[in-house]
Amino acid sequence: MTHNNEQLLLDVRHLTKTYPDFQLKDVNVSLPAGTIMGFLGRNGAGKSTTMKAIMDLIKPDEGAIHILGMPMPEEEVAVKEQVGYVGDTPLLNNAWTMEQTLRFARQFYPNWNEEAVEQNLERFAIAKDKKISALSKGMKVKASLILATAHEPKLLLLDEPTSGLDPVVRTEVLEMLLDFVQDENRSVLFSSHITSDVEKIADWVTVLDDGHIVFSEDKESLLDRYRRIVIPGKSGQQATDSPLLFHCQATAGGYIGYTDRFQQFRKFATGNWHAERLTLEELFVLLTGRKEA
Amino acid sequence: MNVLMQRELEGELASDLKERIIYYAMYGTVLIVLTWLLGPRVLDWFSIMGMNRFVSVMAIIVVSSTINEKLKNDSSNRQMSFLQTLPVPKSQLVHAKFLHMLLMWAMAFVWLSAVTSVNLLLNGSWTFELWTHVWGFTSASLFIQAMALLCYFSKGYRGVQAVFYLSALAWAAIFIPLGLTLKETGLSKGELWGTALIAAFIICGISWRIAVRKVNARGIPEENRDDFVTDEVY
Numbered sequence: 001m002t003h004n005n006e007q008l009l010l011d012v013r014h015l016t017k018t019y020p021d022f023q024l025k026d027v028n029v030s031l032p033a034g035t036i037m038g039f040l041g042r043n044g045a046g047k048s049t050t051m052k053a054i055m056d057l058i059k060p061d062e063g064a065i066h067i068l069g070m071p072m073p074e075e076e077v078a079v080k081e082q083v084g085y086v087g088d089t090p091l092l093n094n095a096w097t098m099e100q101t102l103r104f105a106r107q108f109y110p111n112w113n114e115e116a117v118e119q120n121l122e123r124f125a126i127a128k129d130k131k132i133s134a135l136s137k138g139m140k141v142k143a144s145l146i147l148a149t150a151h152e153p154k155l156l157l158l159d160e161p162t163s164g165l166d167p168v169v170r171t172e173v174l175e176m177l178l179d180f181v182q183d184e185n186r187s188v189l190f191s192s193h194i195t196s197d198v199e200k201i202a203d204w205v206t207v208l209d210d211g212h213i214v215f216s217e218d219k220e221s222l223l224d225r226y227r228r229i230v231i232p233g234k235s236g237q238q239a240t241d242s243p244l245l246f247h248c249q250a251t252a253g254g255y256i257g258y259t260d261r262f263q264q265f266r267k268f269a270t271g272n273w274h275a276e277r278l279t280l281e282e283l284f285v286l287l288t289g290r291k292e293a
Numbered sequence: 294m295n296v297l298m299q300r301e302l303e304g305e306l307a308s309d310l311k312e313r314i315i316y317y318a319m320y321g322t323v324l325i326v327l328t329w330l331l332g333p334r335v336l337d338w339f340s341i342m343g344m345n346r347f348v349s350v351m352a353i354i355v356v357s358s359t360i361n362e363k364l365k366n367d368s369s370n371r372q373m374s375f376l377q378t379l380p381v382p383k384s385q386l387v388h389a390k391f392l393h394m395l396l397m398w399a400m401a402f403v404w405l406s407a408v409t410s411v412n413l414l415l416n417g418s419w420t421f422e423l424w425t426h427v428w429g430f431t432s433a434s435l436f437i438q439a440m441a442l443l444c445y446f447s448k449g450y451r452g453v454q455a456v457f458y459l460s461a462l463a464w465a466a467i468f469i470p471l472g473l474t475l476k477e478t479g480l481s482k483g484e485l486w487g488t489a490l491i492a493a494f495i496i497c498g499i500s501w502r503i504a505v506r507k508v509n510a511r512g513i514p515e516e517n518r519d520d521f522v523t524d525e526v527y
Contacts, residue, residue, distance in 0.1 A: 052515075057377055059512045080380035091375035095366065107296045108379045 007033050008066070009155045009187045010054065015063035017049055024049050025212040027063070031155070031204075034184035036177065038198030038219070039191035040284055041208035047191040048088050050208065051159040054189075055085050068154055081109060084148030088159045090140040094133035098126055098143055102150070109151035120146045124172070138169035145176055156180060156188045162197050170194075174201050195281035205280065209288045219280070226283055227262040227275040231255040242269070247286065258286060294385055297376075301363070301393035321408040324348050325415065332416045341417040342426070345409045349430035353437075356401045357457060360394055360438055368450035371516045383513060384505045387446055391501045394438045402431045421483060428486035429472070432493035433464045439497035446504040449514035464489075 010031040017024040024046045031037050041047045052058045054065055056073040065072040067079045092101060098121070106112040121128060124142040126135070135143060141161050148156060156177070162170040177188055178201055192198055198205060199219070206216035215222070229245060232254040240248035244265040245257035259265045262275060278286070328344040330336060339347075367373055376386050405427050413419040440460040444452045468489050471478065475485060 055378060056512065057374055058515065059510075077380045077382060080378065083378075085378045087371070087374060087378075089371065091371045091378065093366075093370045093372055093375070095370070104296070104300060105379065108381060 009033050009068055010189060011064075011066040012050070012054060013064045015050065015053055015060050015065070017053060017058065017060045022046070022049075023211050024053075024060075027208070027211075027213055029189070029206060029213075029216065031187050031189055033154075033187055034181060035204055036181055036188045036190060036202045037204040037206055038202030039189055039206050039208065040193065040195060040198055040280075041191070042193055042288065045193075045208045046211040047193075047208055048159050049211075051085075051087075051157055051189070051191055054157060055080075055083070081111070081151065082154045084151070084153035084156045086141070086144045086148050086156075086158045086161050088163070090132075090144045092132045092140060092143060092147075094131070097129055097131050098135075099128040101132065101143070101147065102128070105147055105150065112151050116152070117146060117150045120149070120176075123176075138165050141165060141169070141173060142176075145173065149176075149180060154186055156186070156190075158188065158190045160191055160193070162192060162194055170197060177201055195279070195284050199280040207284060207287060214287050222283070223277065223280065225262060226258065226260050226278050226286075227265070228278055228282075229257045229259055229265065229269075229273055229275055231257070231271070231273045233272065244268070294388065297381070297385060297389035298392060301389050302396070317404055321404065321411075324408055325411050328412050329416050334416050341412055342423065345412055345423075345426065346430075348408055348412070349405055349427065352401050352405045353430055353434045356397050356434055357437060357441075360397060360441065361453065361457065363393075364441070364445055364450055364453055368516045373513050373516055377513060383508045386513065387501070387504045387508050390442055390445070391439075391497075391504070394442060395497070398431065398435050398438065401434060402427065405431065422481065425483040425486045428483075428490040429468065432486065432489035433461065433468075435490075435493040435497055436464050437461050439493070439500040443500040443504050446508055446513060449516060 008030050010029065012027060012029040015024060015027040015029075022044070027046070027050055029037070029039075029050070039047055039050070049058065053060045053063075054067070054072070056076055068082055070079050072079055096104075102117060106114070120142075124139070124146065126139060126143055126146070132140065132143065145158075145161065148158075158177075162173055165173065174197060177190065180186060181188055190198065190202065202219055204217070205219045205222055207214040231240065234254065240255050240257050242257075242265070244259050244261050246259070248255060248257035258278075266275070324344075328339075328341060331338045332341050332344060373386065377383060406424070409427055410419055410424060413423055437457055437460040441453050441456050444456040468485070471480070471485055472482075475482065478485075480488075
């Protein structure tokens with residue numbers, strides 16, 4: 001992924017981490033300001049490992065990570081003043097109330113925005129005196145988001161925040177993220193295996209599969225580039241020999257293939273065919289070579 | 294660092310210091326009265342030193358349980374992961390845990406010294422040699438907790454309880470035989486327990502240093518919600 005002359009809030013180079021049964025291989029991610037990057041991948045693809053390595057919650061074997069131009073973990077303290085993180089499970093102390101949690105965290109941040117915290121508590125209807133253990137899963141995610149954004153970070157890292165939430169709560173969380181990037185100096189790296197969430201809010205899509213990056217591209221150009229080509233009738237078999245098509249297969253009514261160079265295909269293709277735009281989910285399944293997301 | 298220490302001390306000192314002092318003073322008083330009643334002054338069922346040993350073991354168990362409970366709660370709530378997301382050096386997280394442990398140890402030492410000394414004064418006679426048994430018990434406490442914290446920062450909570458028991462056994466295996474053969478070794482009780490206490494402090498210092506170096510080099514072991522399982526979430 002390249003971003004010409006843009007200020008990179010996150011720059012991950014050749015990140016590698018090996019576990020006995022899994023390897024994250026040469027992951028490169030760069031995120032300019034004002035961007036929401038959807039970090040897609042099946043469960044176990046390496047999204048959480050990448051996120052944790054970025055936050056220095058785990059030590060990578062190889063690779064370099066720069067956040068706001070500062071190297072991690074060397075500038076860990078300065079970096080973390082500018083970064084918000086929501087883990088794959090809420091990192092909240094169940095024995096505390098929301099008030100205790102906020103009171104504790106605010107002491108670490110010079111740019112803590114109490115007004116924004118109050119607004120968000122009201123927006124999500126979270127009572128400050130309620131114990132964390134009494135909050136539902138959705139409320140805990142919202143509480144984590146409030147905590148992660150209270151110090152007005154430049155970069156927000158969200159590890160599967162909408163996983164397991166009902167559609168109403170997911171929408172509320174996504175709306176909050178969209179509000180967050182209204183300030184164009186901020187960015188979000190948002191990991192998920194729910195492609196519809198990523199499709200709704202992301203500008204950029206990075207797909208991770210089995211520990212390596214499959215592609216990382218601007219969402220719109222990605223969706224513009226790929227098409228499902230439907231060739232009706234049995235006479236269309238010859239068309240499937242085109243080098244611009246892949247994953248061609250016969251169907252009851254003819255043939256289906258896919259192209260990742262639709263503009264080129266359109267120029268040269270002859271005969272009877274039509275193109276269908278793919279959803280991000282269809283594209284994700286197609287490129288990761290599996291049947292379910 | 295102050296904020297981290299306040300967090301560690303929550304429940305011990307920060308919220309209800311006065312209540313805690315009253316509780317432990319009452320607890321100590323009950324033990325002294327029990328010693329008077331069960332000891333040589335009234336029923337003569339137990340010796341004063343027997344009662345003091347019992348009180349000392351209780352103190353070690355209380356301090357160890359408090360620290361173990363704190364580590365368990367932190368682990369089950371993934372609080373080390375949370376603390377690592379804050380703008381604070383990881384080494385300070387280690388310092389806070391060790392300082393908390395030392396403070397707990399110091400409180401236990403003061404309480405134990407007071408209770409056992411009053412016991413000896415009221416129910417028998419206080420001598421320096423008899424009082425030094427407090428050094429022995431508190432050295433065990435310090436050693437056990439230092440080992441547990443080293444394990445916590447090396448392997449996570451999973452091994453902590455086993456380390457508590459193994460360290461207690463190791464300490465007992467070294468110092469109980471020495472205590473039983475004092476005459477042969479030519480050491481006084483004060484010399485033996487003083488050595489045990491100094492050794493515990495040195496081991497604690499080394500463990501602290503190793504924990505900081507490990508955390509700086511390899512990070513803090515990942516926690517899982519149910520403490521004991523550290524299945525990786527990729």
